[in-house]
Amino acid sequence: MVARGLEGVVAGTTRLSSIIDGTLAYVGIEIDELAAHATYEEVVYLLYHGELPTRQQLAELQDQLAAQRALPEGIVQLLAAAPRAVPMDLLRTAVSALAWFETDPNSVERDVALAKGLRLVAQVPTIVATIGRLRRGLPPVVPPADEQSTARAFLRTLHDREPSDLEVEAMNKILVLHADHEFNASTFAARVVAATLADMHAAVTAAIAALKGPLHGGANAAVMQMLEEIGTPDRVEDYIKAKLTRKERIMGFGHRVYKGEDPRAKWLWDLSRRLGEARGDTRWYELSVAIAGVMQREKGLFPNVDFYAASVYHYLGIEKELMTPVFAASRISGWTAHILEQQADNRLIRPRAEYVGPTNRRYIPLDERG
Numbered sequence: 001m002v003a004r005g006l007e008g009v010v011a012g013t014t015r016l017s018s019i020i021d022g023t024l025a026y027v028g029i030e031i032d033e034l035a036a037h038a039t040y041e042e043v044v045y046l047l048y049h050g051e052l053p054t055r056q057q058l059a060e061l062q063d064q065l066a067a068q069r070a071l072p073e074g075i076v077q078l079l080a081a082a083p084r085a086v087p088m089d090l091l092r093t094a095v096s097a098l099a100w101f102e103t104d105p106n107s108v109e110r111d112v113a114l115a116k117g118l119r120l121v122a123q124v125p126t127i128v129a130t131i132g133r134l135r136r137g138l139p140p141v142v143p144p145a146d147e148q149s150t151a152r153a154f155l156r157t158l159h160d161r162e163p164s165d166l167e168v169e170a171m172n173k174i175l176v177l178h179a180d181h182e183f184n185a186s187t188f189a190a191r192v193v194a195a196t197l198a199d200m201h202a203a204v205t206a207a208i209a210a211l212k213g214p215l216h217g218g219a220n221a222a223v224m225q226m227l228e229e230i231g232t233p234d235r236v237e238d239y240i241k242a243k244l245t246r247k248e249r250i251m252g253f254g255h256r257v258y259k260g261e262d263p264r265a266k267w268l269w270d271l272s273r274r275l276g277e278a279r280g281d282t283r284w285y286e287l288s289v290a291i292a293g294v295m296q297r298e299k300g301l302f303p304n305v306d307f308y309a310a311s312v313y314h315y316l317g318i319e320k321e322l323m324t325p326v327f328a329a330s331r332i333s334g335w336t337a338h339i340l341e342q343q344a345d346n347r348l349i350r351p352r353a354e355y356v357g358p359t360n361r362r363y364i365p366l367d368e369r370g
């Protein structure tokens, strides 16, 4: 019997992240510790090298990322050519097009691939911020080349203003919490492509394509859509129950692996509350809490990472259409680390299918077909 959707199938090995008894860890360090203490750049180093960086290693990585954040002019022009296109489509195309600017585009050699991966970690947030600005009819901002924090650089490039400390803390936690997640659909797609020995940009382009769907990364935008449709907490009960009666899914709930709480959700709940309070607008937080209560009671389902992320993004001034690209701006670290891991010990990923179609049929000439 084939497991539908490969549920429960162990499809390979990894040293990057694990989900054991509902606990998520990156290279053995629990997500709660990382969310509480780590910068995103420390997490990038951890995923790339398997160890937390020393102060000097961290400074070097931060400098490398800062120096590579700016986009080639051709990419900015490409994005500006269709400013109202779907942001995930723009991101996917821009990452694919970044391969044109590589001096050795086909190479999967370790040093070359590692450099490409880090470049993408630096560039993808800039692509996302640039898409965000162009959508609103605003001129792109060149990212700060002297800013050590990816979170702060992203918010500055998106909003062209200095973010508050709370906004930077929230953005950093978002980046840490979304960085990697074992063999999720987009990461697995990336590894399948990498296993053919296609290059880094090809594999990441496939990952972005997979992340777009509402059953995966697209769920955060769908949650925001739902929050907007509901509007006020008093409408939550009727709205959710009506959807459940129609057997519709409530976005941001349920998970293939976590059957209890998603360990990332509580951090985003906390950020949603604090950002809402700081902005004097707790409506989106309160709406979210009310929905979670109804879902827990009616279906026994818990919020996943995308649920409270929607209101957090909203409070950070990130519009609905940009939410899934922001997810990509973090997951790029996990994707590229997984691609490097796949390349380091590669075998073509080529499973078999159980054939369930008709057999023993003959070719009927065109004239004889009724």
Ligand code: COA
Residues within 6 Å of the ligand: 005, 214, 215, 216, 217, 219, 248, 249, 250, 251, 252, 253, 254, 255, 256, 257, 299, 301, 304, 305, 306
């Ligand atoms: N809303 C309502 N019911 C849900 C649900 C949701 N979000 N998620 C799961 N369920 C129910 C299913 O209807 C099913 O119930 P049934 O057995 O009575 O039919 C049961 O829970 C199991 O669902 P199943 O589709 O087998 O789970 P899955 O492992 O294939 O799906 C998800 C996992 C994430 C795709 C699924 O939970 C979902 O669609 N969630 C909403 C999208 C989302 O938030 N995605 C982001 C994931 S991080």
